[in-house]
Structures are given as C-alpha cells and as structure tokens.
Amino acid sequence: MKKFQKYIFPLVFLVLIGLSYLFDFAAGEKIGLNFWMFFKEMILFLPLMFILIGLFDVWIPRKRIEKHIGKESGWKGTGLVILLATLQAGPLYSAFPFAYILWKKGCSIRNVFIYLGAFSTIKIPMLTFEIGFLGLKFSLLRTLITLPVFILIGYLMEWHLKDKDFEVKQP
DSSP, rough: OOHHHHHHHHHHHHHHHHHHHHHOOOOHHHHHHHHHHHHHHHHHHHHHHHHHHHHHHHOOHHHHHHHHHHHTHHHHHHHHHHHHHHHOSOOOOHHHHHHHHHHHTTTHHHHHHHHHHHHHHHHHHHHHHHHHHHHHHHHHHHHHHHHHHHHHHHHHHHHHHOOOOOOOOOO
C-alpha cells in the first residue's frame, strides 16, 4: 500500500483532467493543456540539460572551481558567478542541478546562493524581454536593487551555514 501512496496525487490529477474534458469543464481543460505544454518542454529540455551538466562535471576539475569561485575567492568569485548566471539561458529549474554541481566541485555556499539569485533575475535573454516590455530604466533599477540583495543573502547564508557539515558524495 505504501508504494501505491506516492502515485495517488498524479492519478487523481489525471482523473480530474479527464473528467474535465468529459464534462466540458473549461478551467480543467485549460489546466490539462498547460500541464501538457509544460510536460513537453520538460521532456525536450531536461535530457539535453543533464548531458551538458554531466559534461561540465567531467571536464571541469574541482581545483579550478575551488580556485575561482571557492571559499577563498572573495569578490572575484562573486563576480564570476554573476557573470556565469547572466550568460546562461533556460528555465530556473535548470539552475538547481548546475548549482549542485558547482557546490559539489568546491564552489562556496555564498557563491551558490548568489548564482541562483542572479540566474533568476539577470539572465541576458530575460533582460532583453524585460527592457522591451518595461523599458531600460526599469530594468536597470530592478537589477541595481535585486543584485545587492542576492549578494547579501549569499553572505548571510554562508554565515548561517558556516557550522553545518554538509557531506558531498564523491564518485
């Protein structure tokens, strides 16, 4: 019975979507369509993302990551992870596996949090759309406000987690 419990929510979801189409419930049909579009995007995007992350894991040595964005990297490391996050493209869910690989390879906790914050707010593809819709002044102001906040969060998280001993499983 315990093995079946983890499948209850997806099965109920699919049954409700099916009933929405059967009884012509517009909100349920829209939810089903949105789910299908998101599912197709994930199925097409995730394999490529994991291949690229795997290649990064194999090709980039731990010493290089520790040297440039590790605990002793200082502001140079912070700048590098911001640049790395800015130049990347893709949805936010692709940043988490990459952040894990960075951390596993020796990136400081501070820089992992800064990377995730910068990835979520100042990617170049996202900034171009934002400037087009909301204007350059708004985008610059939002970036000048959010970026220091994420840097502060990175330093606070490093301070808060300094005594934690996270275990990284090495292959």
